[in-house]
Amino acid sequence: MNKKLLEASKVDRYVPAVLVAGALISALGFVLAFTVAPLVHGAAVTPELIAGQLVANQLLFSQKIFYFHVPVAMSSFIALIFTAFYGVRYLMTRDEGYDVRAKTATEVAVVFMIATMVTGVPWTRFEWGVWWSWEPRLTTYLILILMAIAYFILRTAFSDSEKRCSYASVFGIIMFIDAPICFMITRLIPSSTHPVVFRTDSGLPPDMLVPFLICMLGIVLIAFALYRVRLRQSLLSLRIERLKEELDELE
Amino acid sequence: MTGKVSAFKQFKILLGKDLRHEMRTHEMLTSMGLYAVLVLIIFGVAFAQLGKAVDVAHLSGGLVWVLIVFTSLLGLGRSFSYEKEASCIEGILLVPMDRSVIYLSKLVSNLIFLSAVEVIALPLFYFFFMTSVAPAPSFPYSIASVVLGSIGISAVGTLLSSITVNARSKDVLLAVLFIPVVFPLLYACVAATTAALVGADAWMETFRTGVLLAGAYDIVMTLASWVLYDFVISA
Numbered sequence: 136m137n138k139k140l141l142e143a144s145k146v147d148r149y150v151p152a153v154l155v156a157g158a159l160i161s162a163l164g165f166v167l168a169f170t171v172a173p174l175v176h177g178a179a180v181t182p183e184l185i186a187g188q189l190v191a192n193q194l195l196f197s198q199k200i201f202y203f204h205v206p207v208a209m210s211s212f213i214a215l216i217f218t219a220f221y222g223v224r225y226l227m228t229r230d231e232g233y234d235v236r237a238k239t240a241t242e243v244a245v246v247f248m249i250a251t252m253v254t255g256v257p258w259t260r261f262e263w264g265v266w267w268s269w270e271p272r273l274t275t276y277l278i279l280i281l282m283a284i285a286y287f288i289l290r291t292a293f294s295d296s297e298k299r300c301s302y303a304s305v306f307g308i309i310m311f312i313d314a315p316i317c318f319m320i321t322r323l324i325p326s327s328t329h330p331v332v333f334r335t336d337s338g339l340p341p342d343m344l345v346p347f348l349i350c351m352l353g354i355v356l357i358a359f360a361l362y363r364v365r366l367r368q369s370l371l372s373l374r375i376e377r378l379k380e381e382l383d384e385l386e
Numbered sequence: 387m388t389g390k391v392s393a394f395k396q397f398k399i400l401l402g403k404d405l406r407h408e409m410r411t412h413e414m415l416t417s418m419g420l421y422a423v424l425v426l427i428i429f430g431v432a433f434a435q436l437g438k439a440v441d442v443a444h445l446s447g448g449l450v451w452v453l454i455v456f457t458s459l460l461g462l463g464r465s466f467s468y469e470k471e472a473s474c475i476e477g478i479l480l481v482p483m484d485r486s487v488i489y490l491s492k493l494v495s496n497l498i499f500l501s502a503v504e505v506i507a508l509p510l511f512y513f514f515f516m517t518s519v520a521p522a523p524s525f526p527y528s529i530a531s532v533v534l535g536s537i538g539i540s541a542v543g544t545l546l547s548s549i550t551v552n553a554r555s556k557d558v559l560l561a562v563l564f565i566p567v568v569f570p571l572l573y574a575c576v577a578a579t580t581a582a583l584v585g586a587d588a589w590m591e592t593f594r595t596g597v598l599l600a601g602a603y604d605i606v607m608t609l610a611s612w613v614l615y616d617f618v619i620s621a
Contacts, residue, residue, distance in 0.1 A: 226614075278570075285562045289562075305618055309545075312606065313570065313607075317570040
Protein backbone atom coordinates (compact mmCIF):
# COMPACT_ATOMS: atom_id res chain seq x y z
CA MET A 136 0.00 0.00 0.00
CA ASN A 137 1.41 3.31 -1.07
CA LYS A 138 0.96 5.63 1.92
CA LYS A 139 1.38 8.72 -0.21
CA LEU A 140 -1.83 8.07 -2.11
CA LEU A 141 -3.85 8.33 1.07
CA GLU A 142 -2.41 11.61 2.26
CA ALA A 143 -3.57 15.08 1.43
CA SER A 144 -1.34 16.60 -1.22
CA LYS A 145 -0.08 20.16 -1.48
CA VAL A 146 -2.64 20.80 -4.24
CA ASP A 147 -5.40 20.81 -1.62
CA ARG A 148 -4.18 24.13 -0.24
CA TYR A 149 -5.10 25.87 -3.50
CA VAL A 150 -8.43 24.10 -3.98
CA PRO A 151 -10.63 26.80 -2.38
CA ALA A 152 -8.94 29.41 -4.54
CA VAL A 153 -9.51 27.26 -7.64
CA LEU A 154 -13.17 26.86 -6.72
CA VAL A 155 -13.67 30.61 -6.32
CA ALA A 156 -11.75 31.29 -9.54
CA GLY A 157 -13.88 28.74 -11.38
CA ALA A 158 -17.08 30.32 -10.09
CA LEU A 159 -15.93 33.82 -11.07
CA ILE A 160 -14.67 32.79 -14.50
CA SER A 161 -17.84 30.89 -15.38
CA ALA A 162 -19.96 33.80 -14.08
CA LEU A 163 -17.98 36.09 -16.39
CA GLY A 164 -18.55 33.64 -19.22
CA PHE A 165 -22.31 33.64 -18.63
CA VAL A 166 -22.41 37.46 -18.55
CA LEU A 167 -20.55 37.54 -21.87
CA ALA A 168 -22.88 34.88 -23.24
CA PHE A 169 -25.84 37.12 -22.57
CA THR A 170 -24.23 40.41 -23.61
CA VAL A 171 -21.65 39.73 -26.33
CA ALA A 172 -22.84 36.53 -27.99
CA PRO A 173 -25.62 37.10 -30.52
CA LEU A 174 -28.90 35.24 -30.70
CA VAL A 175 -28.86 32.44 -33.24
CA HIS A 176 -31.44 30.59 -35.25
CA GLY A 177 -32.81 27.32 -33.98
CA ALA A 178 -32.09 24.09 -35.78
CA ALA A 179 -33.95 23.56 -39.00
CA VAL A 180 -36.60 21.14 -37.85
CA THR A 181 -40.02 20.94 -39.38
CA PRO A 182 -41.92 23.98 -38.08
CA GLU A 183 -43.99 22.95 -35.14
CA LEU A 184 -46.15 24.78 -32.67
CA ILE A 185 -45.44 24.15 -29.01
CA ALA A 186 -47.47 26.09 -26.46
CA GLY A 187 -48.54 28.47 -29.20
CA GLN A 188 -44.98 29.17 -30.25
CA LEU A 189 -43.33 28.31 -33.53
CA VAL A 190 -40.14 26.47 -32.73
CA ALA A 191 -38.12 26.32 -35.88
CA ASN A 192 -35.76 28.74 -37.53
CA GLN A 193 -36.39 31.61 -35.21
CA LEU A 194 -34.05 33.55 -32.98
CA LEU A 195 -33.92 31.44 -29.89
CA PHE A 196 -33.07 32.82 -26.50
CA SER A 197 -32.91 29.24 -25.25
CA GLN A 198 -29.64 28.86 -27.14
CA LYS A 199 -27.99 30.48 -24.07
CA ILE A 200 -28.36 27.07 -22.41
CA PHE A 201 -25.48 26.03 -24.65
CA TYR A 202 -22.95 28.02 -22.60
CA PHE A 203 -23.77 26.01 -19.50
CA HIS A 204 -24.93 22.71 -20.96
CA VAL A 205 -21.95 21.87 -23.18
CA PRO A 206 -19.14 22.69 -20.69
CA VAL A 207 -20.93 20.70 -17.99
CA ALA A 208 -21.40 17.73 -20.32
CA MET A 209 -17.77 17.84 -21.39
CA SER A 210 -16.61 18.01 -17.76
CA SER A 211 -18.62 14.88 -17.02
CA PHE A 212 -16.88 13.09 -19.91
CA ILE A 213 -13.49 14.19 -18.62
CA ALA A 214 -14.39 12.88 -15.16
CA LEU A 215 -15.36 9.50 -16.65
CA ILE A 216 -12.06 9.28 -18.49
CA PHE A 217 -10.40 9.58 -15.08
CA THR A 218 -12.68 6.86 -13.70
CA ALA A 219 -11.39 4.48 -16.36
CA PHE A 220 -7.80 5.66 -15.95
CA TYR A 221 -7.77 5.16 -12.18
CA GLY A 222 -9.58 1.86 -12.70
CA VAL A 223 -6.66 0.67 -14.81
CA ARG A 224 -4.20 2.02 -12.23
CA TYR A 225 -6.05 0.15 -9.47
CA LEU A 226 -5.99 -3.14 -11.34
CA MET A 227 -2.27 -2.65 -11.98
CA THR A 228 -1.31 -1.82 -8.40
CA ARG A 229 -4.21 -3.04 -6.18
CA ASP A 230 -3.81 0.21 -4.26
CA GLU A 231 -7.07 1.40 -2.74
CA GLY A 232 -5.99 5.02 -3.11
CA TYR A 233 -6.58 4.72 -6.85
CA ASP A 234 -10.00 3.21 -6.34
CA VAL A 235 -10.99 6.15 -4.14
CA ARG A 236 -9.91 8.46 -6.96
CA ALA A 237 -11.96 6.51 -9.51
CA LYS A 238 -15.01 6.59 -7.23
CA THR A 239 -14.65 10.33 -6.61
CA ALA A 240 -14.30 11.05 -10.32
CA THR A 241 -17.53 9.11 -10.98
CA GLU A 242 -19.31 11.02 -8.23
CA VAL A 243 -18.34 14.33 -9.83
CA ALA A 244 -19.39 12.90 -13.20
CA VAL A 245 -22.84 12.00 -11.87
CA VAL A 246 -23.40 15.49 -10.44
CA PHE A 247 -22.43 17.05 -13.76
CA MET A 248 -24.52 14.53 -15.69
CA ILE A 249 -27.62 15.46 -13.73
CA ALA A 250 -26.91 19.14 -14.45
CA THR A 251 -26.51 18.28 -18.14
CA MET A 252 -29.80 16.40 -18.24
CA VAL A 253 -31.70 19.13 -16.39
CA THR A 254 -30.48 21.76 -18.85
CA GLY A 255 -30.81 19.38 -21.78
CA VAL A 256 -34.57 18.90 -21.49
CA PRO A 257 -35.51 22.57 -22.11
CA TRP A 258 -32.92 22.59 -24.86
CA THR A 259 -34.54 19.75 -26.79
CA ARG A 260 -37.95 21.27 -26.28
CA PHE A 261 -37.24 24.80 -27.41
CA GLU A 262 -34.53 24.10 -29.96
CA TRP A 263 -35.85 20.93 -31.54
CA GLY A 264 -39.52 21.09 -30.61
CA VAL A 265 -39.63 17.76 -28.81
CA TRP A 266 -39.29 16.76 -25.17
CA TRP A 267 -37.20 13.76 -25.96
CA SER A 268 -35.63 12.36 -29.06
CA TRP A 269 -33.73 9.09 -29.46
CA GLU A 270 -30.97 10.98 -31.11
CA PRO A 271 -27.36 9.67 -30.85
CA ARG A 272 -26.05 12.15 -28.31
CA LEU A 273 -29.11 11.98 -26.08
CA THR A 274 -29.30 8.20 -26.24
CA THR A 275 -25.62 7.73 -25.50
CA TYR A 276 -25.80 10.17 -22.63
CA LEU A 277 -28.82 8.45 -21.11
CA ILE A 278 -27.04 5.09 -21.31
CA LEU A 279 -23.94 6.65 -19.77
CA ILE A 280 -25.99 8.00 -16.86
CA LEU A 281 -27.56 4.59 -16.32
CA MET A 282 -24.11 3.02 -16.29
CA ALA A 283 -22.77 5.62 -13.85
CA ILE A 284 -25.70 4.92 -11.53
CA ALA A 285 -25.11 1.18 -11.97
CA TYR A 286 -21.48 1.79 -10.97
CA PHE A 287 -22.62 3.02 -7.56
CA ILE A 288 -25.20 0.25 -7.16
CA LEU A 289 -22.37 -2.17 -7.90
CA ARG A 290 -20.20 -0.55 -5.24
CA THR A 291 -22.84 -0.75 -2.54
CA ALA A 292 -23.54 -4.42 -3.29
CA PHE A 293 -20.17 -5.58 -1.96
CA SER A 294 -18.88 -5.16 1.58
CA ASP A 295 -15.51 -6.80 0.96
CA SER A 296 -13.26 -3.94 -0.12
CA GLU A 297 -11.02 -5.91 -2.49
CA LYS A 298 -14.00 -7.30 -4.39
CA ARG A 299 -15.70 -3.91 -4.47
CA CYS A 300 -12.65 -2.10 -5.79
CA SER A 301 -11.83 -4.70 -8.46
CA TYR A 302 -15.37 -4.97 -9.76
CA ALA A 303 -15.88 -1.22 -9.76
CA SER A 304 -12.62 -0.73 -11.66
CA VAL A 305 -13.57 -3.35 -14.24
CA PHE A 306 -16.99 -1.78 -14.69
CA GLY A 307 -15.47 1.71 -14.96
CA ILE A 308 -13.31 0.48 -17.83
CA ILE A 309 -16.26 -1.28 -19.51
CA MET A 310 -18.20 2.00 -19.23
CA PHE A 311 -15.37 3.85 -20.95
CA ILE A 312 -15.27 1.31 -23.81
CA ASP A 313 -19.04 1.07 -24.19
CA ALA A 314 -19.91 4.78 -24.45
CA PRO A 315 -18.08 5.55 -27.74
CA ILE A 316 -19.45 2.33 -29.30
CA CYS A 317 -22.92 3.38 -28.21
CA PHE A 318 -22.52 6.79 -29.83
CA MET A 319 -21.12 5.29 -33.02
CA ILE A 320 -23.90 2.72 -33.37
CA THR A 321 -26.76 5.10 -32.70
CA ARG A 322 -25.17 7.61 -35.07
CA LEU A 323 -24.48 5.23 -37.94
CA ILE A 324 -27.81 3.43 -37.93
CA PRO A 325 -30.42 5.87 -39.09
CA SER A 326 -33.67 5.44 -37.26
CA SER A 327 -36.61 5.65 -39.59
CA THR A 328 -39.02 7.27 -37.16
CA HIS A 329 -36.77 9.88 -35.57
CA PRO A 330 -34.81 12.05 -37.94
CA VAL A 331 -31.47 13.33 -36.73
CA VAL A 332 -32.32 16.88 -35.81
CA PHE A 333 -29.15 18.45 -34.54
CA ARG A 334 -27.44 20.95 -36.75
CA THR A 335 -24.25 20.02 -38.51
CA ASP A 336 -22.53 23.41 -38.84
CA SER A 337 -20.39 23.23 -35.75
CA GLY A 338 -18.13 26.25 -36.33
CA LEU A 339 -18.75 29.01 -33.81
CA PRO A 340 -18.15 32.67 -34.68
CA PRO A 341 -15.60 34.34 -32.37
CA ASP A 342 -18.18 36.34 -30.41
CA MET A 343 -19.76 33.03 -29.40
CA LEU A 344 -16.56 31.01 -29.14
CA VAL A 345 -14.85 33.31 -26.63
CA PRO A 346 -17.71 33.30 -24.06
CA PHE A 347 -18.03 29.55 -24.58
CA LEU A 348 -14.35 28.90 -23.93
CA ILE A 349 -14.46 31.10 -20.81
CA CYS A 350 -17.44 29.14 -19.51
CA MET A 351 -15.65 25.92 -20.37
CA LEU A 352 -12.58 26.93 -18.40
CA GLY A 353 -14.64 28.04 -15.40
CA ILE A 354 -16.71 24.84 -15.28
CA VAL A 355 -13.66 22.59 -15.65
CA LEU A 356 -12.02 24.44 -12.74
CA ILE A 357 -15.15 23.95 -10.64
CA ALA A 358 -15.21 20.25 -11.53
CA PHE A 359 -11.56 19.89 -10.58
CA ALA A 360 -12.04 21.70 -7.27
CA LEU A 361 -15.12 19.61 -6.40
CA TYR A 362 -13.12 16.48 -7.22
CA ARG A 363 -10.26 17.50 -4.94
CA VAL A 364 -12.55 18.46 -2.05
CA ARG A 365 -14.48 15.23 -2.27
CA LEU A 366 -11.29 13.20 -2.74
CA ARG A 367 -9.80 14.68 0.42
CA GLN A 368 -12.92 13.78 2.38
CA SER A 369 -13.01 10.22 0.99
CA LEU A 370 -9.32 9.68 1.71
CA LEU A 371 -9.76 10.91 5.27
CA SER A 372 -12.66 8.56 5.87
CA LEU A 373 -10.65 5.69 4.41
CA ARG A 374 -7.80 6.51 6.80
CA ILE A 375 -10.21 6.58 9.72
CA GLU A 376 -11.46 3.13 8.68
CA ARG A 377 -7.88 1.89 8.61
CA LEU A 378 -7.11 3.35 12.03
CA LYS A 379 -10.22 1.75 13.48
CA GLU A 380 -9.15 -1.63 12.13
CA GLU A 381 -5.70 -1.19 13.64
CA LEU A 382 -7.22 -0.26 16.99
CA ASP A 383 -9.43 -3.34 16.91
CA GLU A 384 -6.39 -5.49 16.33
CA LEU A 385 -4.57 -3.91 19.28
CA GLU A 386 -7.37 -4.58 21.72
CA MET B 387 0.67 -38.84 -18.11
CA THR B 388 2.47 -35.65 -18.97
CA GLY B 389 2.26 -32.65 -16.66
CA LYS B 390 1.12 -30.20 -19.27
CA VAL B 391 -2.53 -30.10 -20.30
CA SER B 392 -3.25 -27.93 -23.28
CA ALA B 393 -5.53 -24.93 -22.93
CA PHE B 394 -7.89 -26.40 -25.46
CA LYS B 395 -8.22 -29.59 -23.43
CA GLN B 396 -8.93 -27.57 -20.28
CA PHE B 397 -11.55 -25.65 -22.22
CA LYS B 398 -13.16 -28.89 -23.41
CA ILE B 399 -13.23 -30.33 -19.89
CA LEU B 400 -14.82 -27.20 -18.42
CA LEU B 401 -17.37 -26.95 -21.19
CA GLY B 402 -18.15 -30.67 -20.92
CA LYS B 403 -18.74 -30.21 -17.19
CA ASP B 404 -21.30 -27.45 -17.82
CA LEU B 405 -23.08 -29.46 -20.49
CA ARG B 406 -23.11 -32.62 -18.38
CA HIS B 407 -24.51 -30.67 -15.44
CA GLU B 408 -27.25 -29.41 -17.72
CA MET B 409 -27.99 -32.86 -19.13
CA ARG B 410 -28.51 -34.19 -15.63
CA THR B 411 -30.48 -31.34 -14.08
CA HIS B 412 -32.17 -29.69 -17.11
CA GLU B 413 -32.12 -26.62 -14.90
CA MET B 414 -31.19 -23.91 -17.42
CA LEU B 415 -33.09 -25.08 -20.46
CA THR B 416 -36.36 -25.69 -18.65
CA SER B 417 -36.31 -22.40 -16.77
CA MET B 418 -35.14 -20.33 -19.77
CA GLY B 419 -37.43 -22.09 -22.22
CA LEU B 420 -40.45 -21.75 -19.98
CA TYR B 421 -39.64 -18.11 -19.32
CA ALA B 422 -39.39 -17.46 -23.07
CA VAL B 423 -42.82 -19.00 -23.61
CA LEU B 424 -44.22 -16.83 -20.81
CA VAL B 425 -42.80 -13.70 -22.42
CA LEU B 426 -44.47 -14.78 -25.67
CA ILE B 427 -47.77 -15.08 -23.82
CA ILE B 428 -47.34 -11.56 -22.47
CA PHE B 429 -46.73 -10.36 -26.03
CA GLY B 430 -49.92 -12.15 -26.96
CA VAL B 431 -51.83 -10.21 -24.31
CA ALA B 432 -50.25 -6.96 -25.45
CA PHE B 433 -51.30 -7.69 -29.04
CA ALA B 434 -54.73 -9.09 -28.21
CA GLN B 435 -56.64 -5.91 -29.05
CA LEU B 436 -54.72 -5.02 -32.19
CA GLY B 437 -56.27 -7.49 -34.60
CA LYS B 438 -54.74 -7.05 -38.02
CA ALA B 439 -54.59 -3.28 -37.79
CA VAL B 440 -50.86 -3.22 -37.16
CA ASP B 441 -48.13 -4.47 -39.43
CA VAL B 442 -46.48 -7.01 -37.14
CA ALA B 443 -43.32 -7.26 -39.23
CA HIS B 444 -42.22 -3.76 -38.23
CA LEU B 445 -42.62 -4.55 -34.54
CA SER B 446 -41.28 -8.08 -34.57
CA GLY B 447 -37.59 -7.16 -34.80
CA GLY B 448 -37.82 -5.30 -31.51
CA LEU B 449 -39.97 -7.93 -29.84
CA VAL B 450 -37.59 -10.74 -30.75
CA TRP B 451 -34.84 -8.87 -28.95
CA VAL B 452 -36.99 -8.17 -25.91
CA LEU B 453 -37.54 -11.92 -25.75
CA ILE B 454 -33.85 -12.76 -26.18
CA VAL B 455 -32.58 -10.19 -23.67
CA PHE B 456 -34.94 -11.17 -20.86
CA THR B 457 -34.42 -14.87 -21.44
CA SER B 458 -30.66 -14.48 -21.55
CA LEU B 459 -30.71 -12.49 -18.30
CA LEU B 460 -32.30 -15.45 -16.58
CA GLY B 461 -29.72 -17.88 -17.95
CA LEU B 462 -26.74 -15.65 -17.25
CA GLY B 463 -27.86 -15.16 -13.67
CA ARG B 464 -27.98 -18.92 -13.16
CA SER B 465 -24.74 -19.74 -14.97
CA PHE B 466 -22.44 -18.94 -12.05
CA SER B 467 -24.78 -19.38 -9.14
CA TYR B 468 -24.65 -23.17 -9.18
CA GLU B 469 -20.85 -22.96 -9.22
CA LYS B 470 -21.11 -20.78 -6.15
CA GLU B 471 -23.66 -22.89 -4.29
CA ALA B 472 -21.46 -25.97 -4.18
CA SER B 473 -18.20 -23.93 -4.05
CA CYS B 474 -17.19 -25.46 -7.37
CA ILE B 475 -15.67 -22.20 -8.46
CA GLU B 476 -13.02 -22.44 -5.73
CA GLY B 477 -12.07 -25.86 -6.99
CA ILE B 478 -11.76 -24.57 -10.52
CA LEU B 479 -9.66 -21.62 -9.39
CA LEU B 480 -7.24 -23.96 -7.60
CA VAL B 481 -6.26 -25.49 -10.93
CA PRO B 482 -3.13 -23.75 -12.23
CA MET B 483 -4.47 -22.58 -15.56
CA ASP B 484 -5.08 -19.44 -17.51
CA ARG B 485 -8.22 -17.73 -16.18
CA SER B 486 -9.33 -16.77 -19.66
CA VAL B 487 -9.98 -20.46 -20.34
CA ILE B 488 -12.69 -20.32 -17.66
CA TYR B 489 -14.11 -17.24 -19.34
CA LEU B 490 -14.19 -18.82 -22.78
CA SER B 491 -15.75 -22.04 -21.54
CA LYS B 492 -18.46 -20.15 -19.69
CA LEU B 493 -19.04 -17.90 -22.68
CA VAL B 494 -19.49 -20.91 -24.95
CA SER B 495 -21.77 -22.76 -22.54
CA ASN B 496 -23.93 -19.66 -22.08
CA LEU B 497 -24.04 -19.25 -25.84
CA ILE B 498 -25.07 -22.90 -26.31
CA PHE B 499 -27.90 -22.61 -23.78
CA LEU B 500 -29.09 -19.31 -25.24
CA SER B 501 -29.01 -20.72 -28.77
CA ALA B 502 -30.88 -23.84 -27.68
CA VAL B 503 -33.65 -21.69 -26.23
CA GLU B 504 -33.69 -19.46 -29.31
CA VAL B 505 -34.11 -22.52 -31.53
CA ILE B 506 -37.34 -23.26 -29.66
CA ALA B 507 -38.59 -19.76 -28.91
CA LEU B 508 -38.05 -17.99 -32.24
CA PRO B 509 -40.08 -20.47 -34.34
CA LEU B 510 -42.77 -20.18 -31.67
CA PHE B 511 -42.63 -16.42 -32.01
CA TYR B 512 -43.12 -16.82 -35.76
CA PHE B 513 -45.94 -19.28 -35.22
CA PHE B 514 -47.80 -17.02 -32.79
CA PHE B 515 -47.39 -13.60 -34.34
CA MET B 516 -46.03 -13.61 -37.85
CA THR B 517 -48.09 -16.13 -39.76
CA SER B 518 -50.64 -13.44 -40.66
CA VAL B 519 -48.10 -11.62 -42.85
CA ALA B 520 -46.22 -13.09 -45.78
CA PRO B 521 -42.51 -13.27 -44.92
CA ALA B 522 -40.24 -10.96 -46.87
CA PRO B 523 -37.73 -12.68 -49.18
CA SER B 524 -34.91 -11.32 -47.01
CA PHE B 525 -36.33 -13.18 -44.01
CA PRO B 526 -33.49 -15.75 -43.55
CA TYR B 527 -30.89 -13.00 -43.17
CA SER B 528 -32.28 -12.18 -39.75
CA ILE B 529 -30.54 -15.32 -38.46
CA ALA B 530 -27.17 -13.59 -38.91
CA SER B 531 -28.17 -10.74 -36.61
CA VAL B 532 -29.55 -13.18 -34.02
CA VAL B 533 -26.26 -15.11 -34.03
CA LEU B 534 -24.12 -11.98 -33.66
CA GLY B 535 -26.39 -10.61 -30.95
CA SER B 536 -26.29 -13.85 -28.98
CA ILE B 537 -22.49 -13.93 -29.11
CA GLY B 538 -22.27 -10.38 -27.78
CA ILE B 539 -24.85 -11.02 -25.07
CA SER B 540 -22.96 -14.10 -23.90
CA ALA B 541 -19.60 -12.30 -24.00
CA VAL B 542 -20.67 -9.32 -21.89
CA GLY B 543 -23.08 -11.33 -19.77
CA THR B 544 -20.47 -13.89 -18.74
CA LEU B 545 -18.19 -11.15 -17.42
CA LEU B 546 -20.96 -9.29 -15.62
CA SER B 547 -22.61 -12.38 -14.17
CA SER B 548 -19.33 -13.50 -12.63
CA ILE B 549 -19.27 -10.11 -10.90
CA THR B 550 -22.85 -10.17 -9.70
CA VAL B 551 -22.86 -13.76 -8.48
CA ASN B 552 -21.02 -12.59 -5.35
CA ALA B 553 -23.53 -9.87 -4.53
CA ARG B 554 -26.53 -10.08 -2.26
CA SER B 555 -29.14 -8.90 -4.76
CA LYS B 556 -27.55 -10.61 -7.73
CA ASP B 557 -30.45 -10.74 -10.19
CA VAL B 558 -31.33 -7.07 -9.97
CA LEU B 559 -27.69 -6.07 -10.08
CA LEU B 560 -27.09 -8.15 -13.20
CA ALA B 561 -29.98 -6.45 -15.00
CA VAL B 562 -28.84 -2.99 -13.90
CA LEU B 563 -25.30 -3.59 -15.18
CA PHE B 564 -26.11 -5.70 -18.20
CA ILE B 565 -28.82 -3.76 -20.02
CA PRO B 566 -27.00 -0.41 -20.39
CA VAL B 567 -23.77 -2.13 -21.43
CA VAL B 568 -25.48 -4.27 -24.03
CA PHE B 569 -27.65 -1.41 -25.31
CA PRO B 570 -25.54 -0.54 -28.39
CA LEU B 571 -25.52 -4.16 -29.49
CA LEU B 572 -29.29 -4.35 -29.13
CA TYR B 573 -29.72 -1.18 -31.12
CA ALA B 574 -27.66 -2.57 -33.99
CA CYS B 575 -29.31 -6.00 -33.85
CA VAL B 576 -32.85 -4.64 -33.74
CA ALA B 577 -32.09 -2.45 -36.77
CA ALA B 578 -30.62 -5.40 -38.70
CA THR B 579 -33.37 -7.85 -37.71
CA THR B 580 -36.16 -5.42 -38.54
CA ALA B 581 -34.57 -4.57 -41.88
CA ALA B 582 -34.38 -8.26 -42.79
CA LEU B 583 -37.90 -9.07 -41.57
CA VAL B 584 -39.58 -6.14 -43.30
CA GLY B 585 -37.45 -6.29 -46.43
CA ALA B 586 -38.30 -2.77 -47.57
CA ASP B 587 -36.36 -0.96 -50.29
CA ALA B 588 -32.64 -0.68 -49.57
CA TRP B 589 -33.01 -2.99 -46.57
CA MET B 590 -29.60 -4.43 -47.31
CA GLU B 591 -27.96 -1.12 -46.45
CA THR B 592 -29.41 -0.93 -42.93
CA PHE B 593 -28.89 -4.65 -42.48
CA ARG B 594 -25.23 -4.49 -43.48
CA THR B 595 -24.52 -1.51 -41.21
CA GLY B 596 -26.30 -3.20 -38.31
CA VAL B 597 -24.55 -6.52 -38.73
CA LEU B 598 -21.12 -4.93 -39.17
CA LEU B 599 -21.56 -2.78 -36.07
CA ALA B 600 -22.86 -5.73 -34.05
CA GLY B 601 -19.81 -7.71 -35.19
CA ALA B 602 -17.51 -4.86 -34.18
CA TYR B 603 -19.18 -4.65 -30.78
CA ASP B 604 -18.77 -8.42 -30.34
CA ILE B 605 -15.06 -8.28 -31.12
CA VAL B 606 -14.28 -5.26 -28.92
CA MET B 607 -16.35 -6.43 -25.97
CA THR B 608 -15.16 -10.04 -26.10
CA LEU B 609 -11.54 -8.90 -26.11
CA ALA B 610 -12.13 -6.39 -23.30
CA SER B 611 -14.00 -8.95 -21.18
CA TRP B 612 -11.35 -11.55 -21.84
CA VAL B 613 -8.60 -9.22 -20.63
CA LEU B 614 -10.58 -8.03 -17.60
CA TYR B 615 -11.83 -11.47 -16.60
CA ASP B 616 -8.72 -12.40 -14.66
CA PHE B 617 -9.27 -9.43 -12.32
CA VAL B 618 -12.92 -10.34 -11.79
CA ILE B 619 -12.56 -14.02 -11.06
CA SER B 620 -9.49 -13.63 -8.83
CA ALA B 621 -10.99 -10.86 -6.68
